Amino acid sequence: MVESIRAYVLLSGIWVRSTMAYRTSFVIMTVSQFAITFVDFVALLVMFSRVDQLGGFSLSEIALLYGTSSLALGVADLALGNIEHLGRRVRDGSFDQMLIRPVPALVSMCADRFALRRVGRVGQGALVLGWALLNAPVDWTAARVVMTMAMVLSATLIFASIFVLGGAIQFWSSDSAEVANAFTYGGNFLTQYPMAIYPAELVRGVTFLIPVAFVNWYPTLYLLDRPDPFGFPSVLRFLSPAVAVLVVAVTGLVWRTGLRRYRSTGS
Amino acid sequence: MRTTGERQRLGPLAAIAGRSFQRYATYRTATFAGLFTNAMFGVFVAYTFIALWSQKPHLGGYDRTDAVTFVWIAQALIMPVATWGGGFQADFSERIRSGDIAIDLYRPTGFIPWWLAVDLGRASFHFLGRSVPTIMVGALLFDLRMPATAATWLLVVLAAYLAVVVSFGIRFLVSLTAFWLLDSQGVEQVATILGMFCSGMILPLVVFPGLAGDLLRGAPWAAFIQVPADIWLGKRTGFAVARGVAFQVGWAVLLLGASYVALRRAEHKVVVQGG
Numbered sequence: 251m252v253e254s255i256r257a258y259v260l261l262s263g264i265w266v267r268s269t270m271a272y273r274t275s276f277v278i279m280t281v282s283q284f285a286i287t288f289v290d291f292v293a294l295l296v297m298f299s300r301v302d303q304l305g306g307f308s309l310s311e312i313a314l315l316y317g318t319s320s321l322a323l324g325v326a327d328l329a330l331g332n333i334e335h336l337g338r339r340v341r342d343g344s345f346d347q348m349l350i351r352p353v354p355a356l357v358s359m360c361a362d363r364f365a366l367r368r369v370g371r372v373g374q375g376a377l378v379l380g381w382a383l384l385n386a387p388v389d390w391t392a393a394r395v396v397m398t399m400a401m402v403l404s405a406t407l408i409f410a411s412i413f414v415l416g417g418a419i420q421f422w423s424s425d426s427a428e429v430a431n432a433f434t435y436g437g438n439f440l441t442q443y444p445m446a447i448y449p450a451e452l453v454r455g456v457t458f459l460i461p462v463a464f465v466n467w468y469p470t471l472y473l474l475d476r477p478d479p480f481g482f483p484s485v486l487r488f489l490s491p492a493v494a495v496l497v498v499a500v501t502g503l504v505w506r507t508g509l510r511r512y513r514s515t516g517s
Numbered sequence: 518m519r520t521t522g523e524r525q526r527l528g529p530l531a532a533i534a535g536r537s538f539q540r541y542a543t544y545r546t547a548t549f550a551g552l553f554t555n556a557m558f559g560v561f562v563a564y565t566f567i568a569l570w571s572q573k574p575h576l577g578g579y580d581r582t583d584a585v586t587f588v589w590i591a592q593a594l595i596m597p598v599a600t601w602g603g604g605f606q607a608d609f610s611e612r613i614r615s616g617d618i619a620i621d622l623y624r625p626t627g628f629i630p631w632w633l634a635v636d637l638g639r640a641s642f643h644f645l646g647r648s649v650p651t652i653m654v655g656a657l658l659f660d661l662r663m664p665a666t667a668a669t670w671l672l673v674v675l676a677a678y679l680a681v682v683v684s685f686g687i688r689f690l691v692s693l694t695a696f697w698l699l700d701s702q703g704v705e706q707v708a709t710i711l712g713m714f715c716s717g718m719i720l721p722l723v724v725f726p727g728l729a730g731d732l733l734r735g736a737p738w739a740a741f742i743q744v745p746a747d748i749w750l751g752k753r754t755g756f757a758v759a760r761g762v763a764f765q766v767g768w769a770v771l772l773l774g775a776s777y778v779a780l781r782r783a784e785h786k787v788v789v790q791g792g
Contacts, residue, residue: 275700275702275703278702278703278706279702279703279706282703282706282707282709282710283706285706285710286706286709286710286713289710289713289714289719290719292714292719293714293719293720296720296724296725297565297569297720297724299726300569300573300576300724300726301569301572301573303572304565304568304569304572305568423546425544425546425547425550426546426550427550428547428550428551428553428554429550429553429554431554432553432554432557432558433557436554436557436558436561439558439561439562440561443564443565443568447564447565447567447568448564449564452560452564
């Protein structure tokens with residue numbers, strides 16, 4: 251584990267150094283990453299110039315959801331978002347290179363083309379979350395502080411797992427990178443808003459099937475001390491860390507199965 | 518009646534567009550995967566709009582059905598209109614970097630017509646492969662408002678193609694900056710942000726209040742989604758349709774004209790590497 255982390259830091263460090271050779275380009279790309287993702291929040295602000303609540307939630311409450319989801323997705327995307335290019339490496343056989351290195355293939359793949367510019371997205375998520383934590387009507391207790399940290403950590407693990415799952419699927423179907431986007435960026439968009447605006451079947455789906463509702467929705471209900479609008483059991487709001495661990499375990503299993511299935515290219 | 522000269526010019530361009538269409542048509546899995554993503558986002562965004570319009574039932578002159586239909590029109594047009602940029606730009610930038618662009622400058626069809634034909638061929642495939650199925654999925658899941666008459670359908674198609682041309686003009690000017698900057702990525706990103714926001718892709722432009730709203734509705738990006746959608750939804754009828762189409766044509770002419778001027782200047786920057 252320590253060895254893997256060391257390898258990851260080393261490999262991504264190489265990419266950071268190569269990025270820094272074009273410093274202006276790096277700054278422009280980072281700022282624009284920030285701005286592109288911030289556009290979603292601007293849309294929210296424009297909506298709130300016309301109404302003062304959405305699905306029964308105020309702007310600062312939605313910002314809590316939005317900030318958590320964006321920060322978590324941003325960190326996951328920064329750390330291992332490039333795994334979405336696995337399909338290309340499977341197609342042209344260059345994934346072989348990853349297998350002969352003295353580093354786990356997953357580590358090698360995650361660090362590949364590590365793009366530091368993605369801190370732009372992390373920055374905008376952190377900014378919105380910071381603002382929300384200061385302004386949302388949360389009755390702060392020690393338990394709620396712990397819950398906030400657990401929420402951000404679990405959310406990051408859940409999104410990271412979805413990235414890896416999206417990559418692993420490409421062992422089977424190398425052209426389906428965009429399907430993964432529907433779950434990562436789609437999951438991010440979905441969880442930027444309170445589940446209260448979605449129909450119950452959809453919320454049931456993202457609770458029990460693809461558990462992105464645990465990214466922020468259930469812990470936030472606890473932080474805001476609100477009843478579940480769908481009447482789901484209140485134990486759900488404490489389950490995010492457990493769900494995150496479960497998702498990570500399943501992802502590990504799928505990745506290994508996919509890896510065993512990889513047969514390189516012909517000729 | 519066309520003169521022989523015109524036929525000689527249009528023949529190759531039609532052939533280029535046809536090949537470009539075929540090229541994109543080969544990526545079947547990618548088309549399905551993209552469709553899936555459009556559909557997911559369509560569903561999610563639709564519910565955020567439903568939440569907004571359930572509180573303001575007549576926001577921007579749209580009712581709930583209009584708003585939901587707008588979401589699916591916007592999702593359907595992302596690929597063909599290249600709202601976020603893309604299309605011919607990937608090839609174009611690559612050819613500037615490699616210097617192959619010098620060959621394109623000598624093509625008998627002319628440089629801009631060549632790339633416009635490539636992009637229109639691509640867009641035509643995306644209309645069939647992405648737009649039509651996206652709207653069909655939307656209509657299955659939600660109650661959408663469809664154009665009432667065959668004439669409206671035709672006008673929607675016309676407006677959608679004009680949207681591609683306006684978008685082409687913007688993307689061409691953006692890509693052309695590579696002649697001066699060598700790398701147009703930064704400018705492309707700025708163009709992406711403008712495209713996402715100013716096209717109405719994130720929120721229909723009718724929602725924006727005051728001066729900001731007026732400016733957005735007069736900017737070229739309004740030609741991307743807002744004008745075709747307003748024709749589709751019947752918000753523009755009679756003379757207003759003509760005004761909408763004229764708005765698109767005006768921006769298309771202006772942007773293509775600017776492209777020709779910029780290209781003339783860019784040509785002086787081309788240095789062909791000898792060997």
